[in-house]
Amino acid sequence: MPIELVKERYNGSINVVEIGSSKTAVKIGGETTLPFLFEEGQMPNAPLVALEIQDCEPVEWPDALKSALGDSMKDPVEWAKRCVSEFGAKVLCLKLQSIHPDSEKRPANKAVDMVQKIYASSGVPMVVVGSGDDEVDSDVLPKVSQALKGENILLGIATQTNYKTLTATCLADGHSIIAESPIDVNIAKQLNILIGDMGFDAKRIVMHPTTTSLGYGMEYVYSIMERARLAAFMGDKMLSMPFVLFVGSEVWKVKEAKDFGAAQGINWEVTTAVSLLQAGGDLLVMRHPDAAKTINRYIDIMMGRSAA
Amino acid sequence: MIVIGELINGMYKDVGKAIVNKEIDVIQHLAVDQVNAGSSVLDVNTGPYSKNPKDDMKWLIESIQKVTDVPLALDSTKPDVIEEGLKIVKKRAIINSTSADNEKMEKIFTLAKSYNAQVIGLTMNRSGVPNSREMRLELAAAIVAKAVEFGLNPDDLFIDPIVLPVNVAQPQAIEVLESIREFRLLSDPAPNTVVGLSNVSQGTKFRSLVNRTFLTMAVANGLTAAILDPLDKELIDAMVTAELILNKNIYCDSFLDAYRKR
Numbered sequence: 077m078p079i080e081l082v083k084e085r086y087n088g089s090i091n092v093v094e095i096g097s098s099k100t101a102v103k104i105g106g107e108t109t110l111p112f113l114f115e116e117g118q119m120p121n122a123p124l125v126a127l128e129i130q131d132c133e134p135v136e137w138p139d140a141l142k143s144a145l146g147d148s149m150k151d152p153v154e155w156a157k158r159c160v161s162e163f164g165a166k167v168l169c170l171k172l173q174s175i176h177p178d179s180e181k182r183p184a185n186k187a188v189d190m191v192q193k194i195y196a197s198s199g200v201p202m203v204v205v206g207s208g209d210d211e212v213d214s215d216v217l218p219k220v221s222q223a224l225k226g227e228n229i230l231l232g233i234a235t236q237t238n239y240k241t242l243t244a245t246c247l248a249d250g251h252s253i254i255a256e257s258p259i260d261v262n263i264a265k266q267l268n269i270l271i272g273d274m275g276f277d278a279k280r281i282v283m284h285p286t287t288t289s290l291g292y293g294m295e296y297v298y299s300i301m302e303r304a305r306l307a308a309f310m311g312d313k314m315l316s317m318p319f320v321l322f323v324g325s326e327v328w329k330v331k332e333a334k335d336f337g338a339a340q341g342i343n344w345e346v347t348t349a350v351s352l353l354q355a356g357g358d359l360l361v362m363r364h365p366d367a368a369k370t371i372n373r374y375i376d377i378m379m380g381r382s383a384a
Numbered sequence: 385m386i387v388i389g390e391l392i393n394g395m396y397k398d399v400g401k402a403i404v405n406k407e408i409d410v411i412q413h414l415a416v417d418q419v420n421a422g423s424s425v426l427d428v429n430t431g432p433y434s435k436n437p438k439d440d441m442k443w444l445i446e447s448i449q450k451v452t453d454v455p456l457a458l459d460s461t462k463p464d465v466i467e468e469g470l471k472i473v474k475k476r477a478i479i480n481s482t483s484a485d486n487e488k489m490e491k492i493f494t495l496a497k498s499y500n501a502q503v504i505g506l507t508m509n510r511s512g513v514p515n516s517r518e519m520r521l522e523l524a525a526a527i528v529a530k531a532v533e534f535g536l537n538p539d540d541l542f543i544d545p546i547v548l549p550v551n552v553a554q555p556q557a558i559e560v561l562e563s564i565r566e567f568r569l570l571s572d573p574a575p576n577t578v579v580g581l582s583n584v585s586q587g588t589k590f591r592s593l594v595n596r597t598f599l600t601m602a603v604a605n606g607l608t609a610a611i612l613d614p615l616d617k618e619l620i621d622a623m624v625t626a627e628l629i630l631n632k633n634i635y636c637d638s639f640l641d642a643y644r645k646r
Contacts, residue, residue, distance in 0.1 A: 265636035269645070307634045314642055315634060
């Protein structure tokens with residue numbers, strides 16, 4: 077007996093956010109249904125993988141990453157170029173680790189110089205995130221924003237207690253913003269409203285619902301993302317933003333990824349990424365080039381662009 | 385819930401005067417204010433004293449459509465006045481209203497079909513206003529059946545269970561609330577439900593309190609639309625909060641402001 081599939085038709089859709097300013101610019105978002113359910117709606121922009129690089133050598137990264145990336149990790153400009161030319165990255169995510177008080181404490185002007193060099197040489201759109209220390213980030217991120225004015229970077233990370241400086245600077249320099257909430261859909265919605273109240277276009281916000289690795293609470297993130305997406309499709313404009321997830325940085329912290337050989341680490345990153353794609357992830361920031369390659373292939377297959 | 389702003393009605397002194405003197409800014413301010421307060425539809429009524437309701441309806445709609453493009457509910461007892469409005473509306477209109485009398489329904493549903501409009505159906509007829517949920521349900525079923533006969537979709541109907549003032553028809557309030565719930569079982573897809581909210585407090589004290597309490601109870605019974613005064617902030621706040629409690633929108637600390645910004 078043929079089964080009639082129950083198909084949903086939603087009124088809402090996810091906003092489209094463009095990153096970059098030239099012909100290499102990319103877009104995320106635009107979905108009109110839950111991930112990959114093409115019987116019910118469209119995904120005009122496929123999810124994207126960004127490779128993560130840091131502006132100084134990440135000496136504490138696990139062996140699996142070090143052997144994959146080798147000496148290029150010592151020179152951020154080379155590292156960026158290699159990500160694009162050898163690993164095929166269409167977007168880069170640069171973490172300003174050097175400015176962190178526990179790191180080399182690079183002065184702001186030198187940090188900004190490095191960002192500009194990396195951006196100029198890589199030739200692809202960029203996500204730039206601070207070190208995670210609010211004080212130093214509030215000083216350096218506006219300077220980075222200004223130096224890259226007009227380039228339409230995706231800048232992060234704004235939180236509910238610390239969003240004003242970053243929002244003001246993105247507004248002034250024409251960048252998009254990452255709004256982070258602690259696995260809490262109510263705070264996610266509230267932060268989007270607060271940022272919008274400052275005159276920032278809500279359609280240029282990308283949500284970070286917080287990322288957790290497989291085995292460390294990934295399901296909670298999944299459920300928050302699902303709830304937010306469903307609300308967006310029912311018309312809630314304050315949750316209609318695309319999602320960014322920092323898969324690489326969360327996965328490669330956990331012992332299951334670090335301590336049991338490269339193959340397991342790669343699988344851990346791949347599995348986390350696949351799950352978060354199924355939850356609605358639009359931009360996945362990954363570390364291991366092999367994991368990124370596998371996920372890109374997965375996206376191609378799921379989008380119907382190539383056979384399984 | 386669909387908020388239908390009720391303030392552009394010639395029975396209000398300021399609107400009546402504006403219609404006579406063609407004071408377009410009065411009408412346009414009312415339109416914009418109601419939309420900003422959360423109305424997704426605006427009710428348009430030339431009022432009982434209009435000497436030229438067809439012309440006045442035309443003028444009101446033209447004035448409103450210059451400043452907002454929300455859909456309009458064309459409020460008149462006369463089908464020719466409604467048709468005058470249907471000819472010039474830019475968005476899909478709601479015809480306000482028909483009773484459950486066959487002759488009236490035939491006229492109104494014909495208009496609705498030709499102009500692709502939605503319709504508010506009142507569960508009352510020549511015999512008068514119903515005094516029980518059973519009577520309301522019977523009339524509602526008749527309206528839905530007739531509409532379907534005319535090729536209209538049940539979910540393009542808004543069935544009104546006739547809200548009566550709580551001081552003079554107190555037992556009816558609970559009948560209305562039950563009817564709202566029961567109407568949704570009449571068809572699949574279900575018809576919408578609507579109330580003329582202000583009627584519940586006609587002639588009572590503490591009108592705002594009565595209105596917002598009744599609205600909250602109606603929302604809990606599944607009401608999908610209401611004709612009300614959107615400039616009553618506490619009323620809209622109560623409605624938004626009722627919907628929050630029914631898990632219709634995700635909570636955030638600014639949930640009251642978020643409604644106005646959506």
